[in-house]
Amino acid sequence: MSTTEPLYSRTDAALGTFAIRPLDPFSDAELLHGWVTHPKAAFWMMQDASLPDVEREYMKIAAAEHHDAYIGLHEGRPAFLMERYDPSELELVGLYDALPGDVGMHFLVAPSDTPLHGFTRAVITTVMAALFADPRTRRVVVEPDVNNTAVHALNAAVGFVPEGPVQKPEKEALLSFCTREQFETATGLTGATV
Template identity: 55%
Template sequence: MSMQFTEVDPVADGPLLHEWVTAERAVFWQMQGASLADVVAAYAEIDASPHHHAFLGRVDGEPVFLTERYDPAADPVSQVFEVEPGDVGMHLLVAPPAAPVPGFTLAVMRTVLAWLFDDPVVHRVVVEPDASNTAIHRLNARAGFVVQGEVELPTKRALLSTCTRDQFLASLREEVLR
């Protein structure tokens, strides 16, 4: 399975993103009541930022996930976490599948991490999912993330976690041994 990344076009991709981020399963994206215009505006703001970028992940040309890459030094997370050179922040949302594929979300997570670590400047990936989102915490752990602790961010209580290149590679080796 080959995955490709394309930059989000806020207007063209807006309807799809609206469908994804307002779905009940995306409650932790905090956009449940957002209109299409709200979603387009949010992604236009990301598109205009030099510190935050959004990408659609595609399999065989079909969009199946959304990932965001951001500079944690330019994000509120920097107020509760010591950002180091080589840190990059990540958000990930996998679209609802037409039919569940076991292991698909983990495969997407690993693809995104490999893509981020392909940048030689990136040393560590930072995530800050909602503290109550236990499903993503389990997924993060399988991908090599280590919990740094709970932090209070402007819109949520988050479980801050990080993953170095070595931790990611170790998680891949551990998976092979399972």
């Protein structure tokens, strides 16, 4: 499949078209390097990564059985990073009781000199709708840093309910869950929205 072919897209009434395409660890590495090392991406924990470090990390994800990475587009231009993973195999193994249909998620919005009001919320809404577009996804699981209050508010806006803190090797995380029904109630959208 071409890396330019969107796997999912939706139109936001205020901000236009959002889409998600597969990430290419080679052609996207320079773009990603600028995003993950930006001061606003401190919670991504790659501030000191070199370009080869970023390339290696996303090559590892591309080769992984239980982890996928995608580039999010806004009006056809790269604007965010999305990762999907199996929390029973990665990130949260042994930290909670995984259920069938659980999907882990990370997202990162690209830094911008001209921020758009509501943009990050439109991004997380797109990410969640894309995850729920897969009928096998029953619940999305996230584990942001407990100090990342901005993302906690965004998570709540799309239906996440905090379970409580869990200690990961790299951080204390706020384990939170969002079922398909909670997402639909919070946003009025279904995963099938295109």
